[in-house]
Every structure is written in structure tokens, then in C-alpha cells.
Amino acid sequence: MTTVRVALGDRSYDVVIEHGLLARAGTLLKPLSRGRTMVIVADENVAPHLATLQAALAAERVASEAIVLPSGESTKGWAQLASLTDRLIELGVERGDHVIALGGGVIGDLVGFACSIVKRGCGFVQVPTTLLAQVDSSVGGKTAINTPAGKNLVGAFHQPALVLIDPQVLDTLPQRDLRAGYAEVVKYGLIDDPDFFEWCEANAANLLAGDASAREHAIATSVAAKARIVGEDERETTGRRALLNLGHTFGHALEAEAGFSDRLLHGEGVAAGMALAYGYSAARGLAPKADAERVIAHLRALGLPHDLASAGITADGETLVGHMLHDKKMNAGTLPFLLARGIGRTYLDKTVDLSTVREFLDAQRG
Numbered sequence: 001m002t003t004v005r006v007a008l009g010d011r012s013y014d015v016v017i018e019h020g021l022l023a024r025a026g027t028l029l030k031p032l033s034r035g036r037t038m039v040i041v042a043d044e045n046v047a048p049h050l051a052t053l054q055a056a057l058a059a060e061r062v063a064s065e066a067i068v069l070p071s072g073e074s075t076k077g078w079a080q081l082a083s084l085t086d087r088l089i090e091l092g093v094e095r096g097d098h099v100i101a102l103g104g105g106v107i108g109d110l111v112g113f114a115c116s117i118v119k120r121g122c123g124f125v126q127v128p129t130t131l132l133a134q135v136d137s138s139v140g141g142k143t144a145i146n147t148p149a150g151k152n153l154v155g156a157f158h159q160p161a162l163v164l165i166d167p168q169v170l171d172t173l174p175q176r177d178l179r180a181g182y183a184e185v186v187k188y189g190l191i192d193d194p195d196f197f198e199w200c201e202a203n204a205a206n207l208l209a210g211d212a213s214a215r216e217h218a219i220a221t222s223v224a225a226k227a228r229i230v231g232e233d234e235r236e237t238t239g240r241r242a243l244l245n246l247g248h249t250f251g252h253a254l255e256a257e258a259g260f261s262d263r264l265l266h267g268e269g270v271a272a273g274m275a276l277a278y279g280y281s282a283a284r285g286l287a288p289k290a291d292a293e294r295v296i297a298h299l300r301a302l303g304l305p306h307d308l309a310s311a312g313i314t315a316d317g318e319t320l321v322g323h324m325l326h327d328k329k330m331n332a333g334t335l336p337f338l339l340a341r342g343i344g345r346t347y348l349d350k351t352v353d354l355s356t357v358r359e360f361l362d363a364q365r366g
């Protein structure tokens with residue numbers, strides 16, 4: 001078992017990572033139950049995990065009530081938020097209670113946001129079931145829903161009281177989702193940990209093939225990195241937390257061009273986005289070309305999108321930069337970019353001239 005502390009003063013919490021943890025989660029959740037029924041909000045795709053979790057609670061004599069929601073991004077909308085908050089209130093959830101979010105990023109984001117507003121804020125626990133949610137979205141307290149204008153545009157910072165990560169649940173995750181989630185793992189190596197990037201180069205294939213210790217190590221290292229960065233800049237005000245957006249500005253443009261659909265999953269957009277961020281940094285002479293090539297080669301070897309063509313994007317630079325202008329990171333007319341000086345040397349650049357990005361993307365179209 002690995003426990004990572006997210007140190008945020010009176011909002012501090014533990015992230016517990018252990019193979020098979022779900023079946024033993026009752027002992028960790030019981031103290032949060034206060035002798036009351038715990039509400040679990042779950043994705044319909046994780047029914048077997050829901051059964052395991054409810055049995056684990058029952059073994060500790062903790063009653064639970066499940067709300068099962070449809071899977072997919074459309075669950076993160078206003079209507080679903082309204083019906084979930086109504087249901088939580090109907091079930092008598094109090095401020096001191098802890099609602100359990102069991103599922104991927106969609107469930108975590110929706111439940112976290114609902115819990116930030118029910119009774120002006122109640123507790124919640126994240127039990128992420130996708131690799132992407134385990135290494136990124138379940139830790140750090142960003143919660144949101146999508147609106148007709150875009151993704152994650154309405155939300156709140158609301159930290160969970162506990163995060164329980166069971167790498168065993170990844171055994172039933174489709175390979176494509178696992179690979180897409182891996183993009184957020186290797187991101188931590190590229191941000192500021194070249195040794196971890198090297199570890200990823202040597203171990204990613206095993207991790208994707210199901211090696212339990214590789215999975216646990218990758219998750220624990222990623223969560224420790226995220227906890228450190230969130231502890232330094234919880235609300236993304238100093239630029240430190242913005243490092244976690246590596247690959248997301250280019251990736252956002254690709255995802256927008258793909259209509260935020262299954263044509264390009266978020267993690268796939270991030271993978272191609274990181275390759276483009278390194279490629280652009282090398283093209284500008286900021287990073288060694290060999291480092292950009294190393295990043296691209298690693299993503300290609302794993303079957304992840306690593307350029308426009310492999311991401312299925314044929315749009316020109318003008319169109320893609322147009323999508324970037326709708327990025328929620330726009331700040332007083334400028335778009336901050338995460339660029340790199342080398343592997344593990346990501347930095348925030350607020351002076352990027354978008355015409356150079358347009359030219360770079362046009363050149364990428366070949």
C-alpha cells in the first residue's frame with residue numbers, strides 16, 4: 001500500500017493506492033460514514049466494482065445507497081447536475097456526509113461539483129476507475145460540468161476527503177482507454193522528472209500489458225507529482241499548477257477539431273499535444289531536436305497519436321489556432337503555452353506569437 005498526502009492545510013487528504021483496495025475499502029470509508037448510509041454515485045459501466053465496494057462497506061456494517069448514471073461525457077451537463085443534486089438532497093445528504101464518486105473523470109467531475117454546492121458544500125470521496133482519473137482528475141479538487149459553450153466551463157475547486165485507487169480495476173478497462181490514460185502518466189516525466197520518463201520508456205509496454213507492479217509504481221509516482229504541484233498552487237494562480245496542462249493547449253485544438261468525440265479521446269489529444277509542444281519547442285530552437293524525437297518515438301511505439309496525421313487531423317494551422325482562442329486558459333488576449341527546454345524541463349511561456357504556432361502546424365501537415 002502506498003499513501004500520498006495532498007498537503008493543503010485543513011483541506012489535506014490522503015490518496016491510498018493498493019492492488020485489490022476496493023474489496024478492502026470498508027475499513028478506510030467507515031470513519032467517514034458517521035454511522036449513516038453512504039451514497040455512492042457510479043458509472044453504469046462499473047457495475048461489478050460497485051458490487052465489490054458495496055460488499056466492502058457491508059462487511060464493515062456501513063449501509064450504502066447507489067445512484068447509477070449513464071456513462072459518457074453527456075452525463076456532465078446542467079440537467080444531470082440538477083437531477084443529481086436533487087437526488088442527494090432527497091436522500092438527506094448533510095454537509096458532514098461523504099458522497100462516494102465511483103467511475104472515471106466524468107463521474108468524479110460531476111459528483112465533485114454537485115458536492116461543492118449541495119448544502120453549500122458536503123464531503124466526497126473519489127474512487128477512480130480509469131487510469132486517467134487515477135493519475136490526474138481524481139486528485140487536486142478540480143470539478144466541473146460542460147456547457148453548450150465548451151468543456152469544464154462551470155465548476156469549482158472542491159477537494160475530496162480521501163482518494164482510493166485500486167489499480168486492479170484497470171484489468172477491465174478497454175485497452176484504448178488505458179493507453180489514452182497513460183498519456184497523463186508520461187506527462188509527469190516530461191514536466192519535471194527525466195528519470196521517470198526514462199522509467200516510462202523502459203516499462204510502459206509492460207504497464208499496458210497488465211504488469212501490476214509497473215501500474216502501481218506509475219500511479220504512485222504520478223499521484224506524488226500531482227500532489228506536490230497541487231500543494232504548491234492549489235488554484236492555478238502562480239503558474240506552477242499550469243504545468244499540469246502540458247500538451248493540453250495543442251491537444252484542446254485537436255479535440256475541438258474532432259468535435260470532442262470518440263474520434264480522439266482526451267488522453268489521445270494530450271499525447272499528440274505533448275508531441276506537438278515538444279516539436280514546436282524544438283522548431284523554435286528552445287529544446288534539443290533529439291528530445292522532441294525521443295518523445296514522439298515513445299508515443300508512437302505505444303500506438304498513441306504523436307502528430308496531426310496519427311491524431312486523424314487534417315485541418316490547417318489557421319483552423320487549429322482558431323480553436324485555441326476558445327481555450328479557457330486565454331488570459332487578457334494572450335494564450336499561455338507549456339513549452340519545453342528538454343525532457344523533464346517544461347515551462348510556461350506567455351509570449352508565444354500565435355502566427356509561429358500557425359506556421360508550425362501548417363508545416364506539420366506535410
Ligand code: GLY
Binds near residue numbers: 137139142241
Ligand atoms: N488536470 C490538470 C489539473 O488538475 O490541474
